Amino acid sequence: MSVTELAILRLAPGVNILDAGFRAKILRSKQVMETALGIPGRRFVYYQDAEDPMVLYLLGDWQSTDEHWNEFIPSPENQELLELLKHDLDVPSIEMYHVDIPAAKVPTGANVISIGWHKVRQNDKVAFETTFWECKKSLDEDARRDMKPAGGWRVEKAVGQQETEEFVLFCGRESVDEQLGFSTRRFPKDYGRIREFVQEYDIKHGNRIVF
Template identity: 35%
Template sequence: MPITEFALLRLKEQEPSAKTKSSLRDVVKQQSAWSKHPVNFLRQIEDSGLVYLLGGWASVAEHFGDWITSAPNQRLLAELKDAIDIEWLFHLDIDPSARNIPLDAPVLGITRYFVEASRKDEFESIFQAGAPHLGEYTAPYSYAGGWRIDKDGEDEEFVLFSGWNKVEDHFGFAESDAFKEFGKIKSAIKGAEIKHAHLEKWG
């Protein structure tokens, strides 16, 4: 199954220059042509200097073995080395072909759940039971989640993408009756990080 690339970039410029924006648009063009999957940038709302990249690959090996060392990617990295830093990069078992990450929403909620390996099954069971309640609240936007493939240590990580009209709606869900079932997920995690972003076209 194809996988989703998930990366966080730090902009070195307060606002990207025309040259940087052109290079980032070129990343979208070149990488999507290579991988045959869409590439999207999302600007974090909490810190506008942070940008997420979402892409797709047939496998981790195709990404790291083929694309990373390719001439087009090396050229783009050289162009952008003074403009961005890569904070982290990993892959999720979300099929990008399904296009179920709600990029059509005005705000994309990004929640990283940190789970002890021994509680992965428990987390999945609670998530499956509570997810329909989340879906009722995010409608008409959807949600999609997946496990991190290339783990950092023994623990597991589950990343949930959810669509919202505004940030306040996401936090409002935590205060709603619909959250009662979904909120049971707290008992199966070590911690969580919640951020929000919106699509960035670099126009």
């Protein structure tokens, strides 16, 4: 099953995204991952958190979680990247998991992406999903064809979340202000229908890094 990798990367103290040397390194990492395991056509995109410039989001394309964990992670190509970036990233704080949606559906061509995390009780998963996709119509109507929102369930659970599921929603916009304007203009009315199923909700916005 095709999945989307979501990695949350914190920069090491003193590292600046505007530094040409660092940008060359993450461009190299993007190129390596996009041709990983001899399979061309993968898409990997970096975003910088709009509120915290020390945080990057990496969205990427894998044919399965097994391909990523058991084939790419131990590969020489990945070991090269770990060595390349070991002084630029706060390695212990890296969070990486997969969302059960093909990366091709995620609007990574957008200048800005919002990532919304919905924590849902296991018993409410089906009800949440049914209601959510009904509410999603308002999101689709407001989005350009190439920026339609996409979401899926987190595959690997976080520590302490054995009793809950996490739904991750990706929305593409031209700017953070556009996304915030939509959220205040339309989404809360529909969102209220699924609120009873959501234990916790968080949202972050990222600006796409262009090389």
